[in-house]
Amino acid sequence: MVGCCLAGVLDASCGDISVFHDDGEAGISGADGGRGGGAGNAAGTAGTGTAGAAGTGASGAAGTGPAGAAGTGPAGAAGTGPAGAGGGGRGGAAGGAAACRRELLTNGDFELGMSAWNEAPQGTPLVRRFDDPEVASHQVTPQSGLNVLRLGAPSNNYVVHYVEQHADIPIGALEVTISGHLQIRTDEPSDDVYDEAYVQLFDESTPSSPLFRSAPRWSNLTPASNWTSFSFPVNVASVAGKQLVFRIVADLDTSVPTYFYFDTVSVAVTRCSP
Numbered sequence: 001m002v003g004c005c006l007a008g009v010l011d012a013s014c015g016d017i018s019v020f021h022d023d024g025e026a027g028i029s030g031a032d033g034g035r036g037g038g039a040g041n042a043a044g045t046a047g048t049g050t051a052g053a054a055g056t057g058a059s060g061a062a063g064t065g066p067a068g069a070a071g072t073g074p075a076g077a078a079g080t081g082p083a084g085a086g087g088g089g090r091g092g093a094a095g096g097a098a099a100c101r102r103e104l105l106t107n108g109d110f111e112l113g114m115s116a117w118n119e120a121p122q123g124t125p126l127v128r129r130f131d132d133p134e135v136a137s138h139q140v141t142p143q144s145g146l147n148v149l150r151l152g153a154p155s156n157n158y159v160v161h162y163v164e165q166h167a168d169i170p171i172g173a174l175e176v177t178i179s180g181h182l183q184i185r186t187d188e189p190s191d192d193v194y195d196e197a198y199v200q201l202f203d204e205s206t207p208s209s210p211l212f213r214s215a216p217r218w219s220n221l222t223p224a225s226n227w228t229s230f231s232f233p234v235n236v237a238s239v240a241g242k243q244l245v246f247r248i249v250a251d252l253d254t255s256v257p258t259y260f261y262f263d264t265v266s267v268a269v270t271r272c273s274p
Contacts (some may be wrong), residue, residue, distance in 0.1 A: 042097045100272035104167040104176065105246065108265045111145040126150060126163055133167050136262075143181040143227045143263035151197060151250035152259040164247035165202065171241040172273045176201075178215070178246075179231035180265035186258035188220035195220045195258035197250040201234060201267070205260045211239065227263070233270065 064192050065240050106116035110127045119126050128135045128150050137151065142148050151161040169176070178199055188194045196219040202210040212234050246267050 003120065100170045101170045101269050102170070104169070104267045104269065105165065105265065108180075108267075109144050110147040110149050113147065114163070116165050118165065119163050120160065124153070124161065127159065138183075138184055138259065138261075139184045139225075140185075140261050145263075147263075149248065149262040149265075150259055151248065151262070152195065152252055152257055154255065154257045155252055156254055158254060159252050160249065161252065162247050162249040164245050166243050167246045167267050168240065168243050169236050169239050170269060170272070173240045173269045173271075174235065174237045174273055175233050175271035176236050176267055176271070177231060177233050177270045178267050179229070179262045180223065180236050181227040181229050182218060182225055183261040184218060184220075184223045184258065185225075185261075186220040187256050188258055190221060193219045193221055194253045194256065195251065195260075197248070197260040199249040201236075201244055202247070202251060205240070207245070211236070211244065216247065218260065236269075237273075 110117075113127050117127075126149055127147050130136070130140070130146055130148070135148065140148060149163060151163075153159075159241070167176075178201070180199075182197075184197075186195065194199060196217050198215055198217045200210045200215075201212065216230055248262055248265065250258075252258065
């Protein structure tokens with residue numbers, strides 16, 4: 001208002017007069033200040049609105065979403081599933097079959113003397129070396145190694161000689177095969193059976209009921225001056241998982257002796273369930 005009053009006095013327009021403030025800074029006209037403020041505000045709005053929306057929205061959505069889904073899902077499923085299932089199943093089955101089929105006797109060739117065997121009568125030397133005088137007199141050479149089992153001796157009373165040991169039948173076993181080698185020397189006449197030998201496989205709680213009754217029996221009527229092999233299967237499905245007793249027996253009469261020589265005896269599992 002002061003400027004316009006002076007303009008009337010000086011014969012000039014209001015826009016041609018500049019006003020100085022007390023602090024010495026130059027003032028600007030009202031019209032210039034208005035236009036300047038308007039332009040500044042417009043530039044600010046356009047700069048922050050457009051740049052902010054376009055920079056953060058589009059970039060964030062495109063970068064994280066698709067890459068994460070494609071990278072982790074398919075790779076994990078394909079790597080762990082099939083390999084684990086295939087490897088464990090087949091390996092377990094093969095291991096079970098190998099554990100079932102095995103030899104059940106320890107020291108079946110008698111090379112360790114009476115180790116693992118129990119004997120009756122106790123103290124009787126039933127395992128002999130090849131150079132034992134009584135073995136040499138019968139000209140018996142071991143079928144393998146240096147030792148043989150000899151059952152039989154002169155006696156004034158009826159007597160039983162035997163050796164035995166435990167045999168653990170594996171779970172899943174269906175059949176064992178009993179095998180070995182035998183020689184027989186006798187002074188008995190050939191008119192009747194006086195001495196005989198056989199093998200047994202039985203539950204220790206019922207020794208009078210062997211698992212099989214069709215095993216071969218050897219007697220004074222079947223002397224053999226050379227090693228004769230024997231082998232026969234026994235069904236053990238009903239006793240799988242149990243501990244049985246394997247016994248080699250000689251039933252002898254009085255006075256006149258028969259000697260039964262055994263070597264390389266085996267009780268092996270030969271058939272198992274699938």
